[in-house]
């Protein structure tokens with residue numbers, strides 16, 4: 480425990496290849512951490528006599544974004560439950576991360592947490608915003624958080640990871656928890672996955688939390704039963720279950736994170752394009768998995784082919800990063816072929832399952848992007864749909880300019896797909912980043928810490 484403030488940040492993500500496949504341990508996902516991060520600053524706060532809130536969390540870029548919590552250690556080993564004081568709209572990810580960290584901390588020290596103040600700051604590109612010539616480091620969005628338009632970079636996973644890491648770093652001696660040690664990172668990963676799943680109310684693949692902790696990697700998910708029997712904070716025996724899980728006392732965690740298997744060669748970069756107004760189609764995962772369950776043979780063949788192409792893409796990126804391959808014009812030909820093959824198979828999945836994973840409008844947008852000189856390839860990332868595309872380009876200003884010119888004037892053909900709203904496309908100011916969670920210098924957030 481330190482009287483000094485502690486700051487930690489964790490990156491957002493893009494699942495470049497392996498959407499849907501990564502839900503099954505037989506397959507992997509190629510996930511890139513992004514330069515857009517969520518930052519969390521933890522400070523001791525002066526205790527005010529007669530005031531019962533013990534943890535105050537603020538997200539000062541948004542209106543009405545103050546959450547005040549009291550907490551209570553429950554009987555029968557139920558761990559710590561938190562209660563939101565005062566009426567404000569709840570923040571399930573903050574609340575669940577808090578109850579999980581506090582529960583875990585009780586296993587290491589019985590003394591109560593001193594009053595604590597927590598600030599959350601998000602890099603601007605997590606939410607759509609107009610570009611201005613001089614955008615400040617952190618924008619004030621001037622709306623409540625639920626009204627902000629998310630760009631899909633994985634804010635909740637980065638938030639839960641940075642929040643958990645900042646509290647553990649702040650309240651534990653570095654001999655017990657140190658973000659630079661691989662044992663502490665594994666513990667953080669397990670606790671953040673548990674909290675994120677509990678807040679979501681389901682056990683997903685966890686690729687977003689893995690990217691927040693470890694940064695870019697090839698990811699194989701954990702077996703769902705590692706987390707399926709956790710129960711809620713407050714339920715009898717929760718402390719023991721959480722501790723066993725977080726410390727992996729039974730050796731159940733079988734996540735694979737291969738950092739060395741992924742790279743972006745020097746001279747290339749990822750670009751994320753947000754389709755503002757492009758909606759997410761609800762139930763895509765359920766519908767794709769439903770189709771797969773009913774057409775197992777056809778689906779297994781398709782999943783197998785996609786896995787091969789996804790691996791080929793990762794392999795080719797790595798080969799080029801290590802300086803392999805021919806020089807000159809044909810240098811990125813193989814990469815371009817990998818992207819094209821992944822897109823063909825993704826469209827096959829789309830059509831077979833009748834789910835708009837790469838809808839026609841995105842096909843047209845991606846075709847227009849990839850036709851530009853200097854654009855190596857592109858995909859609909861993650862679950863796909865109408866709201867984003869990811870593009871790999873040669874990292875030269877004129878290529879980015881060309882892409883900007885294309886998307887700035889891009890108009891979706893409303894006739895092509897009735898589900899596509901006439902949105903605008905915007906290039907986000909983010910790129911791939913290899914590094915995961917890290918401690919930060921508190922001074923850079925000073926303006927936001929009232």
Ligand SMILES: Nc1ncnc2c1ncn2[C@@H]1O[C@H](COP(=O)(O)OP(=O)(O)OP(=O)(O)O)[C@@H](O)[C@H]1O
Pocket residue numbers: 538570571572573599600601624629630631632633634635636638
């Ligand atoms: N700046 C923030 N301050 C506080 N809470 C935040 C902030 N950003 C995100 N959150 C929390 O994360 C939730 C959004 O999580 P959700 O999983 O819906 O989006 P996401 O992780 O960005 O989505 P995607 O998986 O599409 O990338 C918010 O409702 C809030 O609980």
Ligand SMILES: C[C@@](O)(CCOP(=O)(O)O)CC(=O)O
Pocket residue numbers: 493494497498499500501502631683684685686764860861862863
């Ligand atoms: C469809 C899926 O495989 C990827 C979803 O990715 P995203 O949230 O669209 O970035 C779901 C998951 O892995 O949890």
